[in-house]
Amino acid sequence: MSMTQSAHVDTFTRDHLPPANTWPALEFSLPELQYPERLNAAAVLIDNAVAEHGPDRPALRTPDGRAWSYGELQQRANQVAQVLTDDLGVVPGNRVLLRGPNNPWLVAAWLGVLKAGGVVVTTMPMLRSSEIATLIHLTKPVVAISDHRCLDELKEAAPDALTVLAYGGADNGDLTNRCAEKSGKFTTVDTAADDVALLGPTSGTTGKPKVTMHFHRDVLANADTFARHILQPTAEDVFAGSPPLAFTFGLGGLVVFPLRFGASSLLTEKAGPVELAQYAAKAGATILFTAPTAYRAILKENRGDLLRGLRVAVSAGEHLSKETWVAVREATGLRLVNGIGATEMLHVFISAAGYDIRPGTTGRAVPGYRATILDEDGNDLGPGHTGRLAVIGPTGCRYLDDPRQSTYVVHGWNVTGDTFSMDEDGYFTYQARSDDMIVSSGYNIGAPEVEAAIDQHPDVVENAVIGRSDPERGTVVCAFVVLREGVVGDAAKRKEIQDFVKATIAPYKYPRDVRFVTELPRNPSGKLQHFKLRDSIADETEQLTAAGQSQA
The missing domain is CATH 3.30.300.30 (ANL, C-terminal domain)
Structure with a gap:
């Protein structure tokens, strides 16, 4: 499998990609998926957005009513890149671990790492030291950037060689203070479209987490498939949601999708379902991402009125029952967009919107993807059968140093670990998980x-x-x-x-x-x-x- 000339000085991720013959098939079937060979996802998401929409458009909002403009986000991302390269000696290909709740500085750090040519490893702030230590061992970061409130478990897990940099605190060495001393002018590293941009840890079904490897082009591909064709966002949309940015579901819905289309995103550090709905309604959110559990909780509290200002409500992360779909429809008028995604695929690849939705089903393959049902031997069963869900598209499974690559990829298909049935119209209906x-x-x-x-x-x-x-x-x-x-x-x-x-x-x-x-x-x-x-x-x-x- 041919790959373009890498910009990575530190070749760890490229050296540890799975063997090419174990990769899934990749297809770039839409015009918008024809990416150039040289591509930096952060440059597209923030630099191109500023050029197209201007620096004053709101980018990131918080529940207290404050907002960062696209220009401010670009400046802070550049400053983070300057701190990483000038002060800490980070070179392209180095891994940088991020830890914190959903807030603007976490997004600035994420963009800054990519601009510097680094590889992002975003982790859940709820992880304990033993879990963090495992991820550090697997991904070998050289720097960790953490919200100052999340330092204890990280410092307990971090080896002496790992530089830990806090943000949001009062210390003089805090990232925010160091950024304030930088010019905010930075030339984004000219990475290859197939340079690794992020390492996404999964929950381990064998007790050991798998680490998925995603390229710069992959980051954009989900925006140009699910978001572009199912959500159809505009620059006037306001995204909101509950998933952490460490989940690729949250990364897409709250960072990549809004920035790709010049929209803005409401970031909430912690909120229960009703509180999230209140924040979203107050911010004028038009697109909401959360799990069926949250929609049920909102209806249980008789607060469906908080959702009526939405244009699109997305349900993913777990099975959406027909009963929940109908209840939300009756209470709010919304036709919940169901979907299934996977960390291995980055985001949602089966879904439907509007009157294409068939309640009780997950939907059809998103434009840019195709899906089918396989039996236990990897044979294509086709419509009318129940079996293992399999998908092919512009993104796919690449595990970091993990023999489970050969289990997830079967005859070129990504096999997700879910049991589904498929009807004659290509609609998929969830049955169960087929793993632990x-x-x-x-x-x-x-x-x-x-x-x-x-x-x-x-x-x-x-x-x-x-x-x-x-x-x-x-x-x-x-x-x-x-x-x-x-x-x-x-x-x-x-x-x-x-x-x-x-x-x-x-x-x-x-x-x-x-x-x-x-x-x-x-x-x-x-x-x-x-x-x-x-x-x-x-x-x-x-x-x-x-x-x-x-x-x-």
């Missing part, structure tokens, strides 16, 4: 990672984790725990284990349902049988449903 990923309130949680955290508790002999259906969150983490002899499995011990997990890994991964058992089901060779636990949960759900219907 638990999708809860839009967060991807690897069951083995939670099991490993629970196992560290001194009173736990062994445990098994599965996803349990939940009417509010879609799915919750359910743990079956065997305690050491003599330890009582009561409510206090349940809370103790939950708190232990929250302190060990990111808090959103903790088991909301903990069940104490004397043993776990295993086959004759001793292998744990998670499917039997899933079956027991399914039987329990059926019994509860039947009981409810008989009472009615």
Whole structure:
């Protein structure tokens, strides 16, 4: 597979791409996907936007009513690039780890790293030190830029060789103060379109996170497929949403898409569903990104009125049921845009908008992508069948040093780990996850990672984790725990284990349902049988449903 001349002095990412014969097929079927060989995504997203729309147009908004213009964002991104290159010696290809909540300085840092030719590794601010240490080991950053409120876990995880730079604090060495001393004039590094721009960590279904590798052209491709053809944004749109920028869903919806089309974005550091809807309504948001869980919570509080100013409401991150779609339609008049994406693909690749939406389905392949259903042997099943969802387009899976590349890519197709059916019209309907990923309130949680955290508790002999259906969150983490002899499995011990997990890994991964058992089901060779636990949960759900219907 031929690649253009790299601008990277530090060749780590190019050296650690998977072998070319394990890559998925890539297709650039639309005119807008014909990118030049030399391309820097940050130059397109901010420099070109300033040239086209002027420096005074609002770019980033915050709930307190303040806004950064495109010109201000460009200046601060340039200043970040100057600090990285002039003060810290960052060279093209170096990795820079970012850590912080959704706010303008995180976006400026993200753009600044790309302008300097660096490779961005954006991490969740909720991650604990052990999780951060794993990502540092995998991606080998030379600099970490962190919100000053998120330093403790990072410093505990960071090796001595890693330079840690805080922003938003009062310290003289703070990034914001260092940027103020820079001119804001910077010549963006002339990267290749297929130079790696970002490393996106995923939740690990084997306990070890996978790190996806995305090129500069990939960053733009999702804007030129899903955003351009499904959302159809204009410069007058205001984007808002709940996903963190460390999720590629949030990166696209709150940074790449608005900047690509000269629009603005409302960034909220932390907000519950109703609070998010209030902020969005106050800011005049027209496009909202959040999970079905959030839409259900807003309706439960009878605040559907807060959504009526939206032009488009996007639901992704977890399965959107027909019942939720209908409820939102009746309460707000909105036809929720459903969609499925993957960190491996960067963003949404199956969706539908407007009257193309068929409630209960996820949609059709987004223009620029094509999708199908495969059987267990990788054969194309075509319409009318249920099987593994597979997709091909301008983006695709490339894992950093990970043998799971050969599992995700099958005969050139990206196989997502989801079971879907497809009808004769090309509409896809979600059935289930086909791996150990638990999708809860839009967060991807690897069951083995939670099991490993629970196992560290001194009173736990062994445990098994599965996803349990939940009417509010879609799915919750359910743990079956065997305690050491003599330890009582009561409510206090349940809370103790939950708190232990929250302190060990990111808090959103903790088991909301903990069940104490004397043993776990295993086959004759001793292998744990998670499917039997899933079956027991399914039987329990059926019994509860039947009981409810008989009472009615």
